[in-house]
Each structure stands twice: as C-alpha cells, then as structure tokens.
Amino acid sequence: MRRGTNLPWVGDYNQAVVLDGVRRHPGTSRTDLALATGLTLQTVSNIVRRLLERGLVAEGEPLSRNGSRVGGKPRTALAVRSGAALAVGVQFEREHVDAVLLDLSGEVLAADREPLPDLPGSRERAVEVAVTHATGVVRRLIDTCGSPDAVLGVGVAVPGPLDFAGPVRSSAINLPGWRGVAIADMLAASTGLPVLVENDATAAAVGDLWRSRRVGRSFLYVHVGAGIGGGVVVRDEVLRGESGNAGEIGHVVVEPDGPACSCGAGGCLEAVAAPAAVVRRYAERVGVAAARRAGLRLAERSVLDDHDRLGVRAAAGDEAAGQELQTAARAIGRVVLGVVNVVDVSEVVLGGSGLRHAGERIRDAVRAALGVAMTREVHPVEVRFSDAGEQAGALGAASAVLHEALSSTWVGVHVPAREIVISPVAPVH
Numbered sequence: 001m002r003r004g005t006n007l008p009w010v011g012d013y014n015q016a017v018v019l020d021g022v023r024r025h026p027g028t029s030r031t032d033l034a035l036a037t038g039l040t041l042q043t044v045s046n047i048v049r050r051l052l053e054r055g056l057v058a059e060g061e062p063l064s065r066n067g068s069r070v071g072g073k074p075r076t077a078l079a080v081r082s083g084a085a086l087a088v089g090v091q092f093e094r095e096h097v098d099a100v101l102l103d104l105s106g107e108v109l110a111a112d113r114e115p116l117p118d119l120p121g122s123r124e125r126a127v128e129v130a131v132t133h134a135t136g137v138v139r140r141l142i143d144t145c146g147s148p149d150a151v152l153g154v155g156v157a158v159p160g161p162l163d164f165a166g167p168v169r170s171s172a173i174n175l176p177g178w179r180g181v182a183i184a185d186m187l188a189a190s191t192g193l194p195v196l197v198e199n200d201a202t203a204a205a206v207g208d209l210w211r212s213r214r215v216g217r218s219f220l221y222v223h224v225g226a227g228i229g230g231g232v233v234v235r236d237e238v239l240r241g242e243s244g245n246a247g248e249i250g251h252v253v254v255e256p257d258g259p260a261c262s263c264g265a266g267g268c269l270e271a272v273a274a275p276a277a278v279v280r281r282y283a284e285r286v287g288v289a290a291a292r293r294a295g296l297r298l299a300e301r302s303v304l305d306d307h308d309r310l311g312v313r314a315a316a317g318d319e320a321a322g323q324e325l326q327t328a329a330r331a332i333g334r335v336v337l338g339v340v341n342v343v344d345v346s347e348v349v350l351g352g353s354g355l356r357h358a359g360e361r362i363r364d365a366v367r368a369a370l371g372v373a374m375t376r377e378v379h380p381v382e383v384r385f386s387d388a389g390e391q392a393g394a395l396g397a398a399s400a401v402l403h404e405a406l407s408s409t410w411v412g413v414h415v416p417a418r419e420i421v422i423s424p425v426a427p428v429h
Contacts, residue, residue: 014039018047019406022057022078023104024213029075048078055084056104056406080104085406086150088141089207089398090134090187091157091200091391092175093353094226095301097134098391101141101151102398104406106211110144111391112137118301126177127186135190152405153194155397156183157203159227164244168197173262174226176300198400200393201247204351205231206238207388207396210403219347220339221386222249222332223393224354224362226303228270232343238403239343250274252335269335273328275307275354282310282324294318304353311357329362333369340381341374351386359385 034041051057060077082105091098101110114137159172172178184195205221221231228250232239250270258267283291296306314322
C-alpha cells in the first residue's frame with residue numbers, strides 16, 4: 001500500500017491512497033489503513049467518513065479474530081461500493097471498436113464490439129465513421145448499467161503517438177486517416193461525457209495494474225496488435241514520460257539496415273516483427289501467388305487474419321511460416337530484454353490480438369531472451385499472458401478513467417503529463 005503524508009495540503013493524495021487501499025484490500029479497517037499508509041488514525045477516519053458520505057465506500061460487520069470479538073472498540077470492515085463509480089473503455093482497431101463497462105471493483109459489467117465498415121479511398125471519413133460507431137456502442141453499454149449517473153467518463157485507447165499539449169490529438173500510425181485527430185473532443189461532443197485518451201499499450205498496463213490485488217508491482221506490458229507497443233509500470237507507478245508517450249518499444253531499431261517503418265525510421269521492431277511485417281516477408285519468400293493459395297488475402301484490413309493463418313500453417317508444418325514467425329518472436333525477445341535491463345521489472349505481460357496464434361512462440365522467445373537478463377541472479381522475471389484477452393486496451397482505458405479519478409498519485413495530480421479531465425472526488429483538506 002502507498003504511504004500517505006500527514007501534511008494537510010496533500011489531502012487529495014491521501015484520499016487516493018486510502019481509497020486505493022480499501023479497493024485493493026476489501027475488509028480492511030481504519031486501523032489497518034493507518035498502519036499501512038503511515039497516516040494518523042484521525043486522518044484516516046476523516047477520509048473514510050467523507051468517502052462514506054460520497055457513497056464510494058461501505059462499512060461491513062465488525063471484524064473478529066478467530067471467531068471472537070476483538071477486545072475494545074471493534075474494528076469495522078471497509079469495502080468499495082462497486083456500483084458507485086463506473087467507466088466505459090473504448091479501443092479503436094482497424095476493423096472494429098471494442099468497448100467495456102467497468103465498475104470500481106474491476107469487474108467487467110458488459111462488453112461489446114462494433115465492426116467498422118471498409119471505406120476504400122475514403123480515409124478522410126475513417127475517423128468520423130469510427131467515432132460514430134464508438135458513440136453508439138458507448139451508449140448501448142451505458143443503457144445496460146441502470147445507473148448512468150455513476151459513469152465517470154470514457155477512456156479511449158489508441159496507438160501512439162499522442163499529443164497531450166492542448167486538445168488531445170492522436171496520430172495513430174496504424175489507423176488509416178488518423179493524423180492530428182482531436183479524438184477526445186470529438187468523442188466528448190458525441191457522448192456528452194468526459195473523455196480520457198491513453199496510448200493503447202499504456203492503457204492495457206493500467207488495466208492489469210488496476211485489477212490486481214498485489215501492490216508494489218513492476219512490469220512491462222507488451223501489446224502486439226496491428227503494431228507493437230509497450231506500457232511500463234514501476235512499483236505501481238505508470239511511466240508516461242515527458243509527453244505521455246513512454247513505452248514505444250515498437251520503434252526501437254533492431255535492424256539498422258532493415259525495412260522502412262511507418263514512423264519514418266528504418267529497421268524498427270514494428271517494421272520487423274509486427275503482423276504486417278511477418279505477412280509481407282512470407283509473401284516475398286514464397287511468392288504472392290503461393291501466399292494467396294495458402295489462404296492469405298494480403299490486404300490492409302486482413303493483416304491480423306493473415307497473421308493468424310500463418311500461425312495455423314506453422315503449426316501444421318509450413319516451414320516458411322514458422323521461420324518468419326520465429327524471426328519476429330526473437331526480435332521481440334531482444335527488445336524486451338533491453339527494456340527489462342533498463343527498468344528492472346519482475347514481470348512481462350503479453351497481450352493483444354497478434355498473439356492469437358503466435359503467443360506461445362513469442363512467450364517462449366521472450367523467456368529465452370531473458371535468460372541473460374542482468375538481474376537474473378537477483379530475481380526472476382515472470383512472463384505471462386494478460387487475462388484481459390483482446391479487449392485489454394478497452395478494459396485498460398476504462399481502468400485509466402477510474403485510476404485517474406480515484407487513485408492518482410501526488411505527481412499525477414499536480415504535475416500531469418496531460419490535463420486531468422476526470423476528477424469527481426474533491427480533496428479532503
């Protein structure tokens with residue numbers, strides 16, 4: 001649990017610390033919170049009283065030890081009221097929009113997917129159409145919850161880069177037509193709700209952090225979708241960098257003389273190991289005609305399906321498919337090793353739709369690469385798959401809304417990488 005401070009002018013931070021402690025440890029008491037956070041019992045009691053008044057926390061039965069009542073004034077168990085705060089998360093992909101409705105306890109109350117139409121030659125309309133479809137799915141989810149007033153806002157997960165200076169603008173390299181798109185303003189206007197925008201991989205990392213009961217975690221989240229991105233968490237703090245774009249591991253150069261990348265550089269991990277790169281190399285290796293006979297469509301919107309097809313063919317003995325997938329997996333492993341050596345994390349979490357038929361190969365390559373990690377004799381590095389599935393970005397975006405509103409640290413509140421637009425809980429000075 002994070003440590004608080006008894007200085008009165010940081011009451012908003014203390015409130016976040018206490019609420020986060022209650023959320024992560026249901027059944028905890030005021031005394032337990034005071035001991036864990038370093039705050040005085042009076043400060044904790046004052047904060048809890050205000051959280052109770054606002055309906056964010058509920059009291060349970062008095063705590064007992066070994067079945068008998070504790071001597072003196074009994075301690076009362078505290079827990080968050082799950083339905084008191086909700087958030088919608090939206091993840092934009094090339095072919096569809098994913099959305100989830102998340103409550104304060106981290107439970108997904110509803111999920112939906114809205115296919116996006118193919119608009120050949122109409123990239124200018126792609127964003128407008130995507131926002132229209134996203135608005136529809138957001139409204140459908142809110143209609144299912146029965147308490148629309150509890151929805152704090154909408155979180156949006158999109159690939160980088162993002163510009164948080166002024167109106168949040170997205171120039172998602174992997175989404176056609178997305179150049180300088182004021183996505184937060186557009187979606188806020190269409191839904192009537194506050195909107196928070198997050199890099200998709202960072203959002204997925206926030207989601208993994210938010211839904212975890214463990215504290216003090218340090219991990220790298222590797223998102224493999226149409227592109228490759230990363231989110232870094234160190235001791236429960238999300239690293240966003242100077243401009244909010246930290247974690248762009250897909251643009252680490254792995255082959256200096258390699259293929260051109262959509263970012264303008266050459267030989268980036270994404271240009272070498274993303275699904276589109278694997279599909280392209282396979283088609284070059286066997287020939288376009290043979291690739292089509294193998295079931296590949298070789299179209300922009302079919303990249304992930306083609307990548308899945310190569311995974312199936314590799315499992316069935318297609319040597320060329322297996323070698324191209326292995327080349328990509330090893331490149332991802334090399335970059336992950338570099339990041340782990342720099343930030344010293346103890347977990348690597350893998351997620352994204354690009355893992356559907358290549359996940360085990362990538363996991364094994366990452367594990368093999370980490371065999372020479374600098375800290376290997378100090379602590380192990382666990383490599384695992386995200387339990388959020390393909391909607392990790394949407395779930396993370398919703399988590400980011402709740403995290404920003406209710407659990408931001410002092411630095412996040414007072415020195416933000418981007419403007420905080422969702423803050424329903426007033427300070428408790």
